[in-house]
Amino acid sequence: MNIFEALRVSHDTQRALAARLMASGPDGPERHKIFLDLKRELKVHETAEERCFYVPLIEHDATVSAARHAIHEHHQMDEMVEDLEGRPVNGPGWMNGARTLCEKVEHHLKEEETKFFQEAGKVLTEGQKMSLAKDYEAEFLTLRTSEAS
Template sequence: MADKTDIFDRLKKDHDDHRKLLEKMAGTSGESEERADLLAQFTREVKSHAAAEEQALYSTMLRKPETTGETRHSVAEHHEIEEMLNDLAATDMSSSAWLAKFKDLRHDYEHHIDEEEDDHFPDFAKYLTEDDIAHMRSVFDRRKEAEKGHAEVTPEKMEDAKE
């Protein structure tokens, strides 16, 4: 039987990379080139990861009644995080509002990936077939690379940024 953990190991590696980017961003201050570059990198990484994860993993898990609830929950969180990223990009990086929004984003994103790793992935592994695993392997990396080319920081208009 195929190893069910390798797809989850790939997802966790991305999560670890995202945690490192968040840590680096937390160490920046004001409107700096470093902060802007890290936010752009984090945004591209997270958006491409989420799209690949949804196509490879979550599309598979939606077909399994036992995991539909967890799957819908995670996909909804992906959309919330994307909105938070867009809002953060539209906020003045030197403002206290940016820092508050960043802290909220970091908290929510880390909660999301911890929940995936600790709860969802172990539950999902119970229901995966060899065909499911082969599908996920073939889709994840290809979709992630394709999405990276299109993923961008897409700020809302400043006047639309949530306060």
């Protein structure tokens, strides 16, 4: 598995959680659980991706701008999550905020998969793509394990 395939595994999970969140009813506990699952997935993925994928790409002139942009989008999503955390899930405006978050997640994933992956694919060797995947998967697992405790 290369780095792009490894990242898409979490991307698919994020999409599924976002869809479940948008389809959730006003029942606070179920909606809150889905939100927490999405929050956890985003946090673990973002951290592992930044450490194991973006940092090496910042070293290349051709991908530094795209990597910085993607990190900025991670920060924006983190702020949206933080805003939602401070409000009741069945309160006024919460679903609008959740919708905005889910739209931002989808925008970020689509942009990454359709533009950034292609740019990164041009600067990384096949060996690097495989090595980065192993690094990312190990970091993701470590972070997920520490988040669960």
